[in-house]
Amino acid sequence: MKAAPRVLLMMGSDTDLPVMQEASDILRTFDVPYEMRISSAHRSPVRTMNLASEAAERGIKIIIAGAGMAAHLAGVVASKTILPVIGVPMPGGALNGVDALYATVQMPAGIPVATMAIGKAGAKNAGLFAVQILALSEPHLAESILRYRADMDKELEQKDAELQTR
Amino acid sequence: MKAAPRVLLMMGSDTDLPVMQEASDILRTFDVPYEMRISSAHRSPVRTMNLASEAAERGIKIIIAGAGMAAHLAGVVASKTILPVIGVPMPGGALNGVDALYATVQMPAGIPVATMAIGKAGAKNAGLFAVQILALSEPHLAESILRYRADMDKELEQKDAELQTR
Amino acid sequence: MKAAPRVLLMMGSDTDLPVMQEASDILRTFDVPYEMRISSAHRSPVRTMNLASEAAERGIKIIIAGAGMAAHLAGVVASKTILPVIGVPMPGGALNGVDALYATVQMPAGIPVATMAIGKAGAKNAGLFAVQILALSEPHLAESILRYRADMDKELEQKDAELQTR
């Protein structure tokens, strides 16, 4: 992780790590340098705000924020930066992430948060969406995504073929 | 409103005013000086934070925060003060306040927000709850609440009596 | 628990104990004397009412009530006292606490219940909110809360630092 990070991955608690690693795994797959930080909108508001407001000048292009329950992290971060902010609602708790989904996606007009699915699928897609944004100005990333998608298709095709031989 | 305010009423948008006035009406009923401010967690984060963090030293005792949709206002305020923060979820929007309820009440451990019902009933109760807190150290407020409750009971009794004569 | 209790912790069933102990742990952390009682709104209505109506004269300042399903405990208690009542919806049952949340938070105008998140996070925050109310008139509690919050921030900072070294 020595290259200057281009994506900032934030999460509200270290318990979110197993989910958020789906995002960092994708970034590593595409060789996109990233930084992963634990900072809570509620328990460490000042550090959270600083991480958000200083991100652009540090060369960060995209921020991914994962949080659970009354998930304010992505919204608070988005209020302090004009970088694209991607939100990942965490599952768990009594409402299993519906609360986090609503608290992330229902942003009022003016400050958008690009929301992904609840949990690991969402975290993985957050990583992919960040790469798709970066690919707009980096053709080699576009090629990598096309290969990645072709591989997904091929993998499904193989599973389909195996199913026919059972 | 010349006396130093003891309750700070915040709302994320001026469209929340008709709901939040239920809270200020109650405070006026009990002669509790208050200040009413419009400040959004997302569109004016700095002013919001400042209002929260400076409240205690200005003599504010309780903060009531009303917001809708991904309602982060109460949580953001609560992260910047140790005064009791009461949250009022606004109705409206496609989910009609369920989003605001979840985003207000499902606070993670460490930073509590005392959440009231969605909409006007919640705003009124926010005002009453603030008075109940103040009444802990001001016996005359306790007496006022007891009278207020007796009046509610009497009003119901009267409506019940009218119903018997129909 | 020999000092006169200042917070009354009530729960509708002994099965709620593992959740409600999050609240009592917090009160112990802040050296706030409390009393913990099992009393159901439905199965022991008279004792419940008496506990509520006699609390103030016994020196109780705040009541925390936890209950599940059609959770009426906090509302019934709030109808018999003007002390601030904090409600904690229990998880569990087929609806896993959404029923308890709605039955606790959606109080009609006139009788407020300060509702916390469903389950352990909510119980912990109920304890913290009680301390925040008491801190309004006890500066040493305010200092303790500030320290507690600084510790939370520091703990997160440490976890964040550890994450950077992995």
Place this chain on the structure above:
Amino acid sequence: MKAAPRVLLMMGSDTDLPVMQEASDILRTFDVPYEMRISSAHRSPVRTMNLASEAAERGIKIIIAGAGMAAHLAGVVASKTILPVIGVPMPGGALNGVDALYATVQMPAGIPVATMAIGKAGAKNAGLFAVQILALSEPHLAESILRYRADMDKELEQKDAELQTR
């Protein structure tokens, strides 16, 4: 309404009257004497409890209780009587009666409330269910219900016939 009431109709607020009249209309249709009372679980808890606990000795056989939002009325009444209690969740409010439904039907084991549909259909059925209970020991009511059902069937048959001629 001079005959001794056999059904006690309670509601938490006079705004519930248009819904609850569906129940009283049914009772009048079947010539079952009833009493209709406004009494809130929260704003007039003592009167509510007394109405419930004194009902049996006044000759009341069944209690119908309608309430909205965190609808505790039926549950509170049921805790103070062993008469069958029928609950009617009121529509309205931001959650339009889902809160009232959960707060009425999800009673914990020990104190049952027989819950009907949200709103007017539920109120009407509450009246019919009360009559069905009374009909267990009054054969003339059983005959009336059979006639009532035959009429419903016939009315539908007629509407079906009209549809065929369009």
Place this chain on the structure above:
Amino acid sequence: MKAAPRVLLMMGSDTDLPVMQEASDILRTFDVPYEMRISSAHRSPVRTMNLASEAAERGIKIIIAGAGMAAHLAGVVASKTILPVIGVPMPGGALNGVDALYATVQMPAGIPVATMAIGKAGAKNAGLFAVQILALSEPHLAESILRYRADMDKELEQKDAELQTR
């Protein structure tokens, strides 16, 4: 179970038995003879209808019907008898009983089903509610219920006392 059954317990599948036994346990506790039958609204509609329509003449006073998912059993039974029908929504399935609750409680006007909570608490309360109806004309059952309630209260009181000594 040789005495003529007074309560008919129906369930849509033998997998509902562990839940519905909460109801039969209560009936045994109160010495109320019952009959327990498996019959599905969908898979055995004729037998279901016959069980419902012949119940009254066999001396049955109350029918308890438990079913899951699109739970039509209670409604179908209620359409074929004027005996009081109590519905118990089963938990389980992807929606864990919310579907069964809505399909049981939201009966259209004309044919009431007295709905209890989802699952075991609801089944137990269905049994208790049946006993409360029978107690209207059998004073010894009323006395038994009062004792049962006093025992519940005492049991809670004892648990509360134990808690004080910990």
Place this chain on the structure above:
Amino acid sequence: MKAAPRVLLMMGSDTDLPVMQEASDILRTFDVPYEMRISSAHRSPVRTMNLASEAAERGIKIIIAGAGMAAHLAGVVASKTILPVIGVPMPGGALNGVDALYATVQMPAGIPVATMAIGKAGAKNAGLFAVQILALSEPHLAESILRYRADMDKELEQKDAELQTR
């Protein structure tokens, strides 16, 4: 509509007519003879069962059943015929059709109901789905559907073209 009906359209109440006419309009568009009947699963169970069980021998090929709230109509019909049954959940009531959707779609294994969207879109699609089934053995209907779809596409294309000229 003198030709022998091939599709039987049933609804639980004449208030469902404005929704269900979307289905009959489609059948008329495709020249498929149908019969439209009002019959309730609860208020006219015998007629409903007879309509279902006699449909096949009358030459009916498909039954469309629309009902609201605890919508049992489609399920009850499906239990009495092996013809394909299409269910249309009605909007309206306090839950606006979520109850009807769950009560229609969540059929237990053994008796399927092909469920469409809540309301008019669902009723229209019920008609189209019936035509698609009939088209399996009637090539001219298949051609009509292809034309119908091409027209939908063309209509959208035209609206898109108009938008470009604004």
Place this chain on the structure above:
Amino acid sequence: MKAAPRVLLMMGSDTDLPVMQEASDILRTFDVPYEMRISSAHRSPVRTMNLASEAAERGIKIIIAGAGMAAHLAGVVASKTILPVIGVPMPGGALNGVDALYATVQMPAGIPVATMAIGKAGAKNAGLFAVQILALSEPHLAESILRYRADMDKELEQKDAELQTR
């Protein structure tokens, strides 16, 4: 599976196999030849479209499509064929299939998807519904379904009889 397939079973992922096998088991029970394919609406859109658009000319009569989360498979398939398409929402994920149910059943007017219950019950019913459609033109299948239903009824009757002897 050497006979030309008459039903095409599609699923978005091989993880859906344990659920979808409930459908293929039914088809085998009724001796209806089928083909089972893995193809995702999102990860292999071209193959999915081709499977759908070429199905009819290959002799396929009915397509069953199972998918989870934002379950677009059935809708995408239905847009490319006029064969009857049956959708099965998969359970799992943070919302446990409510998302898949809504994404499958709430099709806009014009392109119907016949939706079954979430999970295994729905997959089994999808198989049965396909057989019921085929039975419209194949009397021997109609007889098989009648026998199948009689067996279900008999099985329940036997379980009911066993219950009586316990």
Place this chain on the structure above:
Amino acid sequence: MKAAPRVLLMMGSDTDLPVMQEASDILRTFDVPYEMRISSAHRSPVRTMNLASEAAERGIKIIIAGAGMAAHLAGVVASKTILPVIGVPMPGGALNGVDALYATVQMPAGIPVATMAIGKAGAKNAGLFAVQILALSEPHLAESILRYRADMDKELEQKDAELQTR
């Protein structure tokens, strides 16, 4: 709209226009050329796929897709392009957009859709998010966004000031 479009705005129906114009208004405010197209995932699948797959080579950088009910448009588009796709769930229908939200946001891993709030707030934020992505490589857009945010803040400040003078 003569400049080559950089954002492609798609909607499934012309009835979505009043909502989606919130997005186009924002793009006009920031002088970002766009193209607005009506094309349905279900009723015009081929044109929809072509619009998606040909967008990149036409110079489109971002696609915004708005659709209602079982909203497949954004997902289908995302499966045919590696450009960033932003989804806007439409309100309306019996579920008022919860169905569209789930069908848009709960994308399975591999094909991300950046989801915004239901309705107008979401459409406006979709436009803003597109501008934020473009601003990554166009500094003048970044400045425009900063000014836009400062204006929002100032507007709120002014409303707050007006409130103080009432």
